[in-house]
Each structure stands twice: as C-alpha cells, then as structure tokens.
Amino acid sequence: MKKLTVPLLAVALLLIGCDGSSTTPTALKTPTLSLSVGGGNGVQHRVSVGSHDFTPPGEDANFSLIAIEHADGSVTGQWEDQFGPGNGAEGGYHIAVDCVSVLGNRAWIGGVVTKAPNEALIGTRAFTEVEDNGTSANDPPDRISYSYAGYPPVYQCQHFTLPLFALSGGEVKVD
16 A cells, blocks of 8 residues: 555646646746847947057057947947057047947947047047957957047948958957
C-alpha cells in the first residue's frame, strides 16, 4: 500500500494544479518589439565618439561627443574638441548638443558653442559629422569631420557632405 500512496499523491497534486484555465505563462508570451534604442527607454538615437582626433595619438588632442535624441524629439548631449597638444583648457570647443540627425551609419550633430578659443564664437552654432563603420578589425576605420563653429542655425543637422577623416584609434557609435 505504501508504494501506491506516493504515485497517487503525485497524480492528485498534478490534477489539482491543472484546473483547466488556459493562462499562458509570462515567459511564453509573445515578446513586444521595441523600436527605440536602449530597450524602450525613450531613446530614438544615440551617437557617441571617444577618440583623439584623426591624427596619431599625441599629435592632436581629444574629440568626444554624446548626442541623444529622446522619444519626444528633444536632444541632449555634450561635445568637446580639443585641437592639439598644449591647447589644454584654453583651446578647443565645448558645444551643448541640441540637434542630431541619423541616416544609416552616419550622424550630423549640432549645438551651441559654450567655450571657444575665440570668445566671439561663444553662443554661435557649431556642427560636425561622424560615421560608424563597425567594430571589427576587418571593418574600415570610423570617421569624423572637423568641428565647424560660427554658423547660422540653418546649417544645423542638415545632411551636408563634410570632409571625413579616418580615426586611427577610438570609436564612433551611431545607434
């Protein structure tokens, strides 16, 4: 009798657990497709660059950029271009990013100059273009353009063909 009790108890528990409802377990439900970058956090596009400029390390200073286009269309970010060795805090641009336009693996970024070697450029608009060519050693190098400052707002985030220069280090990421 003892041998029959354990299997009967297991069958009874199984039948109690199967109450006939047709609820689908959460893990088996069809996943929702999110069309935004970052898993649905409201980010439409994210562009980042971290590199020395397009000349070999030590010959030119850093170029760093982050531009985020949010789901509501607003854009936030910062961009710094320190031209060359010895320029330190006095040299280069700092731009408060307020526009980004992405087309494939390329992005055009613009904003307001908040720091510049020529104080007359502070408060004017600046723009640049970047190109993400992948992360594999077999991919062509990522590319960036110069930082252009002192232009009217009409030039912001337009798909101009700017001269692009290959990075010998660092990375451009366009999402």
